[in-house]
Amino acid sequence: MSSPAEINATAASLLGFLSNGPMTGWELDAAVEESIANFWNVTRSQVYRELRTLAERGYVQAGDAGPRDRRPYSITPAGREAFANWIVRDPGSPIVRMPLLLTVFFGRHLPPERLAEILEQELQGGAQALHQFEVMQQSFGDDPFVRQVLQFGIDYQKTLLAWLQSLAADPSIKPQSAGDRRD
Amino acid sequence: MSSPAEINATAASLLGFLSNGPMTGWELDAAVEESIANFWNVTRSQVYRELRTLAERGYVQAGDAGPRDRRPYSITPAGREAFANWIVRDPGSPIVRMPLLLTVFFGRHLPPERLAEILEQELQGGAQALHQFEVMQQSFGDDPFVRQVLQFGIDYQKTLLAWLQSLAADPSIKPQSAGDRRD
DNA sequence: GCTTGACATTCTAAATTAGAAGGTACACCA
DNA sequence: TGGTGTACCTTCTAATTTAGAATGTCAAGC
Numbered sequence: 110m111s112s113p114a115e116i117n118a119t120a121a122s123l124l125g126f127l128s129n130g131p132m133t134g135w136e137l138d139a140a141v142e143e144s145i146a147n148f149w150n151v152t153r154s155q156v157y158r159e160l161r162t163l164a165e166r167g168y169v170q171a172g173d174a175g176p177r178d179r180r181p182y183s184i185t186p187a188g189r190e191a192f193a194n195w196i197v198r199d200p201g202s203p204i205v206r207m208p209l210l211l212t213v214f215f216g217r218h219l220p221p222e223r224l225a226e227i228l229e230q231e232l233q234g235g236a237q238a239l240h241q242f243e244v245m246q247q248s249f250g251d252d253p254f255v256r257q258v259l260q261f262g263i264d265y266q267k268t269l270l271a272w273l274q275s276l277a278a279d280p281s282i283k284p285q286s287a288g289d290r291r292d
Numbered sequence: 293m294s295s296p297a298e299i300n301a302t303a304a305s306l307l308g309f310l311s312n313g314p315m316t317g318w319e320l321d322a323a324v325e326e327s328i329a330n331f332w333n334v335t336r337s338q339v340y341r342e343l344r345t346l347a348e349r350g351y352v353q354a355g356d357a358g359p360r361d362r363r364p365y366s367i368t369p370a371g372r373e374a375f376a377n378w379i380v381r382d383p384g385s386p387i388v389r390m391p392l393l394l395t396v397f398f399g400r401h402l403p404p405e406r407l408a409e410i411l412e413q414e415l416q417g418g419a420q421a422l423h424q425f426e427v428m429q430q431s432f433g434d435d436p437f438v439r440q441v442l443q444f445g446i447d448y449q450k451t452l453l454a455w456l457q458s459l460a461a462d463p464s465i466k467p468q469s470a471g472d473r474r475d
Numbered sequence: 476g477c478t479t480g481a482c483a484t485t486c487t488a489a490a491t492t493a494g495a496a497g498g499t500a501c502a503c504c505a
Numbered sequence: 506t507g508g509t510g511t512a513c514c515t516t517c518t519a520a521t522t523t524a525g526a527a528t529g530t531c532a533a534g535c
Contacts, residue, residue, distance in 0.1 A: 216437035
């Protein structure tokens with residue numbers, strides 16, 4: 110009857126990865142970085158801290174340290190239960206910090222040529238991110254859920270790129286003619 | 293030659309609002325909540341803390357407390373300079389936490405009918421958010437930059453909704469008969 | 476043996492959050 | 506008139522989270 114203590118989403122994501130087999134903190138951090146980092150930001154120190162907490166609560170089991178202090182963690186039955194309880198929860202609201210949008214929001218204080226530079230950079234970065242998602246979808250695509258999440262990444266990046274282009278083309282925010290340059 | 297101490301984006305956003313005229317902490321928090329909260333998350337306590345810091349540095353000037361301890365802050369010339377220095381910076385990377393995407397990423401552990409419920413809820417919430425952005429664009433739309441940012445909110449919500457719908461319709465994630473549930 | 480650099484974890488000060496606590500003014504009703 | 510509820514507004518605090526420095530291990534090349 111007693112439900113186990115609730116875990117946070119970061120801890121849950123670690124349990125999610127561990128349900129495929131034992132991993133070390135380093136590997137978990139890398140796995141996060143390569144897959145969910147775009148929509149679930151986690152720092153390395155937090156990975157290690159959550160692992161310690163999970164171990165204290167008996168949701169993971171720390172193995173003996175291997176070669177370079179590598180300490181493999183494996184999920185326990187209690188951990189699987191905690192994860193199962195977590196995943197059916199109400200997801201909750203997103204928390205977002207997009208400095209680019211803040212900059213544009215206050216864009217009337219920004220010299221137009223600087224804005225153009227920023228948009229150019231963001232367009233390049235966005236195109237690169239889009240490419241990475243497309244590559245990832247090819248290597249990670251076995252699981253239809255993972256594929257769908259990557260698809261969202263692609264859709265999102267495309268939306269962002271289209272918006273950046275329309276912004277760069279918007280005459281109402283470019284008081285000077287498009288050809289003006291200062292080098 | 294010495295450029296003033298760098299300010300963070302949250303402090304900068306307060307200066308941005310204050311450049312339209314004096315406001316109290318409460319009003320600033322409300323202004324943030326009504327405009328940029330969707331892409332720049334700020335807590336109320338941080339608004340007040342940043343105001344104190346900005347006042348210490350001379351970027352804002354605290355007025356006398358009015359009726360209910362209301363303390364209006366106004367931006368100083370140094371504050372305008374700090375803001376001008378801030379806005380030309382490199383925007384930097386977004387920080388995002390979307391619990392819904394985490395849930396879907398690990399969706400193979402989720403009972404299909406629960407997933408359907410969650411998607412239904414998110415579709416409703418998304419439609420509401422979209423509507424709010426559209427309303428906001430009508431009341432805030434004087435400034436083309438603000439309008440563009442709200443347009444991004446609309447584009448983003450539409451992308452999210454379309455993705456949610458395709459997800460709800462995806463047959464490969466709805467194993468109705470003998471399933472993949474392995475643990 | 477020595478140096479270099481990638482690998483792996485731990486530690487710490489500082490920043491940030493949630494939300495409780497504390498206080499003020501106004502409206503309404505008895 | 507006084508009392509009470511409620512919205513308004515700011516401050517405070519413990520707990521969480523972050524960035525990144527510090528520490529240590531191993532393998533490879535010289």
